Amino acid sequence: MRAFVLLPLLSLALAQAPGLTQAEARLLERLVEEALPRDPGYLKALADLEAARQALGILGAVSAQAGAALAGEYGQVGLSYRLSLSLDLAELFRDRGPALRALEAQAEAQRREVRVRVAGAFFRWLAAREAARTAADGVEAREAELKALQARARVGAATPAEVLAAAERLSQARLALYRANLDLALALEDLARTAGLSLDALRALLRPLEEGGGTSVAPPRAKGP
Structure with a gap:
């Protein structure tokens, strides 16, 4: 069937998406596989197609x-x-070809719709994860800056105003990290809902990707100076 011919092509396109590693592409495919049997629209399209096939012949x-x-x-x-x-x-002799092809096209359209929804949620999670990692790096940089200024201030090489300004920048960086972590948590929930999985089941699927590199699902909280 044409649907099975299109799947490898779509998998190849996902694997070649800018910035998407092979591990991320495989994970995305797994999430789509998990979502398809749980999608009501896709299941109904498959049922209609199977019923039409059963009605063929004498x-x-x-x-x-x-x-x-x-x-x-x-x-x-x-x-x-x-x-x-x-x-x-x-x-018996009525040509059911057009009707059958229409049902096949409807099932394939439902499959593509599920894949697009899951891919969108997955890419949003990847973007939120990258934003949280960047925010965590920003906190680390601001902490190092504040410690350096505090050390300079103790020997008179930096003014109290400079130390206060650095502390304010650290506070803003921590706020940005908090917001990024919140966005990441929301993106994770959205991905789980789109794939039809519980949060625990989704985290289990994401664990090999996280352990293979990158940040954790929720970046660690920055420590104070």
Whole structure:
């Protein structure tokens, strides 16, 4: 079927997306696989397609009627059975190709829609993770700056105003990290909801990617000076 031909091509396109590593592409494919059997629209499209396939051929044109009646003579009662079969020739030779292809296209469209939703949520999570990592690096840099100024101030090489300004920059960096962590948590919940997974199940899928490099799902809180 054409749908199965398109899947490897889409997988290749995802793997070649700018900035997407092979591990991230494999994870995205796994998330799509998890989402498809849980999507009502896709399941309905598959059911409609399967029902149409079952109706193909002679069995789809045959109708049967069965019944039972009481009949008897001379006061004796016995069962009388009847079974009738009818073959609708017009239905048998009707071309179901266009209708079947339409259902196949509908199922493939639902599959693509699921993939697009999961990919969008996944890329938003990647962006939020990168933003949190950048914010964590900013806190570390501001902490180092403040410590250096405090050391200089102790020997008279920096003014109290400079130390206060550095402390303010550290406070702003910590606020940015807090917001980035919040955005990352929301992106994680959105990805879990889109893939139809619990947060624990999603974290289990993300763990190999996180352990292989990069930041954790939630960057550690920065320590004070």
